[in-house]
Amino acid sequence: MWKLYALLSAIFAALTAVLAKVGLKGVNSNLATAIRTIVIVGLAWGIVAVTGELKGIRTLTKQNILFLTLSGLATGLSWIFYFKALSMGPVSKVAPIDKLSVAIAIVLSAIFLKEQLDWKTILGASCIIAGTIILIR
Structure with missing residues (x-):
């Protein structure tokens, strides 16, 4: 099921651009x-309210709050820079550079989360990087 959600994320990210x-x-x-x-804040809190997940707020730990806050700050900065780039450049060049986040996330997951990278993951990240270079030139 996670693959369907990931695909939907990609489709909506493309629409976003x-x-x-x-x-x-x-x-x-x-x-x-x-x-x-x-709009996103309203949508997210609306989903939490409608699905009855608001009660989960009581189970949050200090670590949850800290890292979700840091993630929120990173998301906010990403959006600010993304919209600035979109306002100045073509979607066909901005979006691929933004998607370098996939390769960067793979590297960061190996460094900080100690996730094991197999040859397919390394090759895929390398292809993303190569594809981005090709698309922006």
Whole structure:
């Protein structure tokens, strides 16, 4: 099931780039990011409320809160830089560079989470990097 969710994530991420590029016309990228964030906050809390998962807030540990907060800060900075890049460059060049995050995440997962990398993962990350270089030149 996780593969379906990952594919849906990729589809919606692609839509994000195209829709944002249209929405950014004549709008400051930071303002656009703030508007997008409000929508996401409402959507996320709405899903939590409708699915009855709000009670899980009591089970959060200090470590959960710390790392989810840090992840939120990283997400916010990613979005700010992504929208700035989209406002200045073509989606066909910005999106592939943004997707280098996949290869970077693989490296970081090996370093910090001690995940084992097999030859297929290393080859795939290398292809992502090579593909990005080809697409942006």
